[in-house]
Every structure is written in C-alpha cells, then in structure tokens.
Amino acid sequence: MKKIILIYPGFPHYRNGIIETLLESKNNKYYFVGDKNGYAGIKPYDFKTIEQFKHCPSYRIGPFFFNKGLIRFALKTKADGIIVHSSPYWISIIIASLIFRLKKTRVINWTHGLLDDKKNTYNKLYYYFFKLFFDGLLLYSNQSKNNLVKLGYKETRANVIYNSLDYKNQIKLRNTLSDHGRNEIRGEMFINPENHQLIFIGRLTSQKRLAFLVNVVKLLKDENININLLFVGEGMEKESLIDLSLKLDIADQVHFYGASYDENNNYRLIVSSDICVAPGEIGLTSIHSLVYGVPVISHSDPNNQMPEFEAIKPGINGALFENGNIEDLKEKIKLVINLIENKSATDLKKDCYKIVDEYYNPDYQLKIIEKAFN
Structure with missing residues (x-):
C-alpha cells in the first residue's frame, strides 16, 4: 500500500465524509497533518485518537500562516505521495511541498484554483504559483480548470475532484x-x-x-x-x-x-x-x-x-x-x-x-x- 499524506492548515468538520472514506481505503494508507484546532474559526474535524493524524499547530504573522513542526516533519518523513491545501500565504506548507518534491515525491495541491476567468495580475500570480510549486492540482470545478488552462496551465496536470459532505x-x-x-x-x-x-x-x-x-x-x-x-x-x-x-x-x-x-x-x-x-x-x-x-x-x-x-x-x-x-x-x-x-x-x-x-x-x-x- 502507498503512503499518502494530506497536509492542511487544519481539517474542517464538514470534511468528515472524505476523511473517513480515505481512512477506509483498501488501496492506500492515508495520513493527515494539520492543526487539530482547525483554522480561520472553522469547527475542526475531530481525529480523536487516530494514529494517522499528526498535530502541527498553526499561527499567523501578518498575512502569512505557519504550522509549527511541519518543516521538521517533512525533512524526516518518507511518503509515496503528498496532497496539500495551500495558497501563497501558507509558508510552512509551501516549504514542506518543496522538500518533498526534492525527495522526488509527487505533491498535489487540492485547491479552488481560479474561480474567475479574468486575465489580471492576481490570477497570473496564482497561475505561476500552481505551476512552479506543485506537480498537479485537484480542483473543485470544471470552471476553475478551464480558467487555468486558458492561462496556459497543462490540462493533464489538473483533475476535477468536485466536493462532498457527509x-x-x-x-x-x-x-x-x-x-x-x-x-x-x-x-x-x-x-x-x-x-x-x-x-x-x-x-x-x-x-x-x-x-x-x-x-x-x-x-x-x-x-x-x-x-x-x-x-x-x-x-x-x-x-x-x-x-x-x-x-x-x-x-x-x-x-x-x-x-x-x-x-x-x-x-x-x-x-x-x-x-x-x-x-x-x-x-x-x-x-x-x-x-x-x-x-x-x-x-x-x-x-x-x-x-x-x-x-x-x-x-x-x-x-x-x-x-x-x-x-x-x-x-x-x-x-x-x-x-x-x-x-x-x-x-x-x-x-x-x-x-x-x-x-x-x-x-x-x-x-x-x-x-x-x-
């Protein structure tokens, strides 16, 4: 079984359906890393005593977010694949992603991508962020994928995963x-x-x-x-x-x-x-x-x-x-x-x-x- 690690700033409670489905997978072993207290005031998913969860507390400096202990975790951990949830403001997650990529581990960002089709500086910066820091994307919508492809993102690197509840x-x-x-x-x-x-x-x-x-x-x-x-x-x-x-x-x-x-x-x-x-x-x-x-x-x-x-x-x-x-x-x-x-x-x-x-x-x-x- 492959070892796949999901790294989030924190896991919202409404992700319980997909978290529990991943934990029950017969093909891969999934691990979760993030702040057990959640983030941005969103009620967290309770991992209770699940051994496949590692707590890395999050904190903020200005507009930037960090997870304590995450970089050390990335340096000493081996995995077959990594899924992160990251924007350019999540500094620890970006550094951890680069560490895993240097180890030749595939890193995918599970993200909204681009929600609108404007060809402005903001969207172009996000386009380069997705292109340079990650091996691929998991996106919530076809619209987001189309917006990225129009800017030049390689279509085969983006998969639409949609969303789910309980x-x-x-x-x-x-x-x-x-x-x-x-x-x-x-x-x-x-x-x-x-x-x-x-x-x-x-x-x-x-x-x-x-x-x-x-x-x-x-x-x-x-x-x-x-x-x-x-x-x-x-x-x-x-x-x-x-x-x-x-x-x-x-x-x-x-x-x-x-x-x-x-x-x-x-x-x-x-x-x-x-x-x-x-x-x-x-x-x-x-x-x-x-x-x-x-x-x-x-x-x-x-x-x-x-x-x-x-x-x-x-x-x-x-x-x-x-x-x-x-x-x-x-x-x-x-x-x-x-x-x-x-x-x-x-x-x-x-x-x-x-x-x-x-x-x-x-x-x-x-x-x-x-x-x-x-």
Whole structure:
C-alpha cells in the first residue's frame, strides 16, 4: 500500500465524509497533518485518537500562516505521495511541498484554483504559483480548470475532484420523512403550510443578498402566488430581514428558524421545503439540498460563484437566474414551481440525486485521488 499524506492548515468538520472514506481505503494508507484546532474559526474535524493524524499547530504573522513542526516533519518523513491545501500565504506548507518534491515525491495541491476567468495580475500570480510549486492540482470545478488552462496551465496536470459532505449519512436519511411528517413540520412554522416553501440555509450575511428573497416573496404575492420562506441560520442581517418582512406585510410568510448543526434536523427542514434558493453565491448548500432531492436556484455568473453552482442543471434540478436581477429570480422560482407541479415527485428527486451520486460524493473523490497517484 502507498503512503499518502494530506497536509492542511487544519481539517474542517464538514470534511468528515472524505476523511473517513480515505481512512477506509483498501488501496492506500492515508495520513493527515494539520492543526487539530482547525483554522480561520472553522469547527475542526475531530481525529480523536487516530494514529494517522499528526498535530502541527498553526499561527499567523501578518498575512502569512505557519504550522509549527511541519518543516521538521517533512525533512524526516518518507511518503509515496503528498496532497496539500495551500495558497501563497501558507509558508510552512509551501516549504514542506518543496522538500518533498526534492525527495522526488509527487505533491498535489487540492485547491479552488481560479474561480474567475479574468486575465489580471492576481490570477497570473496564482497561475505561476500552481505551476512552479506543485506537480498537479485537484480542483473543485470544471470552471476553475478551464480558467487555468486558458492561462496556459497543462490540462493533464489538473483533475476535477468536485466536493462532498457527509454523503453516507445523508443517503441513510433520504426518504425517511413521510409526507405526513413533512406537512407537520410546515404547519409548525407557517399559518398556510399548503403554500410552496423556499429555504435558505446558511449564515444570514449581506453578501448572501437575502433581502432579494424577502422582496421576491412580496413580488410573487402581488401576482397572487403565495410562497413561504424559511431561513435556517443566524447572522447580522437577521434583524433587518425581520423588519423588511414586517414592512412588506408578509411576516406570516417568512419564518426564522435559527441555526441548526444537527444533520437529522437539517434533513427534515430541507425536505420540508420545495426549493432551496441562494440569491448570492452558493457553495455546498447546493449539494446539501440536491442530495435530499430538493431543487436549487442561484445566480448564473460564474465569476462570482462558488464551485458547487455547477451542480445546478437548469430545467432538470433547478434554475439559474441573471445575477442581480430580482425579476428574473421571480420568473425562475415560477419556472421551478412549474417543474415541481408537472413532474412526478420520484422523477424530480432522481434528477436531483443524479449529479451528487455521480460526482459530488467521497467515493468519486477517492477514485480521483488514487488515480492521481497511480
């Protein structure tokens, strides 16, 4: 078995699906190096007493990040392959990568790559960073790969690995909520639970453009289309969103559930809804909804999106509206409602599941990683 080491500043808790899949691999032995306390304020994955994890505390000096003990680890450790998560600011990880490459060990950076197609100085610097310091890339999206190839990056050195959540647990939860249970959940939150229900799940921040959602509910109401809107999350925009719903006289159609970190509960809230909508950028929320059979709407501007928006297939498992255009968002909500009403529930769920089951899951990611070191 090959020894493959993953070096991250810290491992986020939502990477549990792929971490546990790598640990169960029958082909390679995977080891993990990083700060057990996580980084950037993100809740860390708990490796508990797993012997395949080494703690290297992270610290910051100005804009640069370091992991204590990582360079010493790189100097004394042998491996068959290395995967890092690095930007030009992670100095210890860059030095460790160079050490392993000097030892003739293949080093791959698992990264966002380039999220937009601008040919500016910033993107060119990142292009040279990826080209000079690593043997290859694992990328979250085809868009990112295309952006790099347009700048001259060798196509065969970049593999699209997509992204994933706690897929195995989510598959177990699928279809465990009955129609009666779904209606009960809606009835606990809304006066008219028979209305179609939109959901936004995530931090309530200004960059998410959540006022768009409250306003679009009002626009639809003016057309005699009554929609319920469920916010799951907390954030600085909550009070202004409550005030806006009162001002527009639609407070009985907007419910603020609060934050939820329990997957069983998130499943029930997502499945109680008809459509997940993110007026700003959408990331793993799209996968979180599609894996449970709920279609997704977000905007269509790839230069201002997160990689996972590629999972949305217009007219099949959701819709994409023109960025910043609330009238178009309204029309796309009506379009997806029409999709829901004219397609069987079973077929719609299958169309949502398909992209996740094929690409956005840890098993697919494991295949890409093991292929990269074959």
